[in-house]
Amino acid sequence: MDAPSKPFGSVLMSTAPYPRPSREEAEAAVRTLLAWAGDNPNREGLLETPARVTRAYGELFSGYEQDASTILSKTFKEVGGYDDIVLVKDIPFSSHCEHHMVPFIGKAHIAYLPHDGVVGLSKLARLVESFARRLQTQENLTAQIIDAINEHLGPRGAAVMLEAEHMCMSMRGVRAHGASTITQRFTGVFAEDRHEQDRFFAMIKR
Numbered sequence: 001m002d003a004p005s006k007p008f009g010s011v012l013m014s015t016a017p018y019p020r021p022s023r024e025e026a027e028a029a030v031r032t033l034l035a036w037a038g039d040n041p042n043r044e045g046l047l048e049t050p051a052r053v054t055r056a057y058g059e060l061f062s063g064y065e066q067d068a069s070t071i072l073s074k075t076f077k078e079v080g081g082y083d084d085i086v087l088v089k090d091i092p093f094s095s096h097c098e099h100h101m102v103p104f105i106g107k108a109h110i111a112y113l114p115h116d117g118v119v120g121l122s123k124l125a126r127l128v129e130s131f132a133r134r135l136q137t138q139e140n141l142t143a144q145i146i147d148a149i150n151e152h153l154g155p156r157g158a159a160v161m162l163e164a165e166h167m168c169m170s171m172r173g174v175r176a177h178g179a180s181t182i183t184q185r186f187t188g189v190f191a192e193d194r195h196e197q198d199r200f201f202a203m204i205k206r
């Protein structure tokens with residue numbers, strides 16, 4: 001097969017921002033998909049569906065409008081000298097896989113060793129939301145969460161673990177119902193010191 005001509009190839013690889021369609025164009029695309037699924041977009045029950053789906057997309061993919069630096073901007077220093085692990089576990093999240101645009105749903109566990117103050121606990125859950133409400137792979141989601149914590153909190157170490165079920169693997173394709181995917185990433189002390197990693201695992205299991 002011939003290699004793609006240069007302009008075609010460069011369009012495929014481009015990461016430049018793609019022009020945002022109008023709401024009407026997005027609704028027309030949903031009507032096309034309804035017909036592609038084999039239904040009739042003009043039947044009564046589906047008439048409002050394109051408008052509902054575009055509204056739902058606004059919510060499901062609202063993470064593109066959110067910014068980690070804003071979420072993690074406020075820290076507290078009056079914590080009685082507390083400098084041990086802060087762990088928030090079982091943070092529920094739902095995201096969409098970028099390959100099939102089908103949900104993957106699970107829990108995130110986030111820990112860090114404070115360096116100069118702590119962040120409000122809810123902000124860690126908000127951080128997960130901000131990256132989960134985009135098209136993702138679980139690996140990328142894990143990396144984005146820990147990178148943001150490192151960049152904006154500068155902790156002595158951070159640990160992130162995600163467990164999730166991918167609907168694209170259970171509802172279709174291989175249909176491996178109940179299979180769960182675990183990803184984890186460690187930085188700083190958690191990456192260098194096996195003992196700190198073990199404490200993280202023990203706290204999650206507790």
Ligand SMILES: Nc1nc2c(ncn2[C@@H]2O[C@H](COP(=O)(O)OP(=O)(O)OP(=O)(O)O)[C@@H](O)[C@H]2O)c(=O)[nH]1
Binds near residue numbers: 138139168169173174
């Ligand atoms: N690494 C990784 N893979 C994912 C994730 N979400 C979905 N996938 C996988 O992405 C792959 C896409 O594979 P392709 O062969 O291109 O697509 P496909 O023909 O639909 O693959 P099947 O799902 O095997 O039917 C599948 O193996 C999915 O299981 C994720 O978060 N991380």
Ligand SMILES: [Zn+2]
Binds near residue numbers: 098099100101102168
């Ligand atoms: Zn998928």
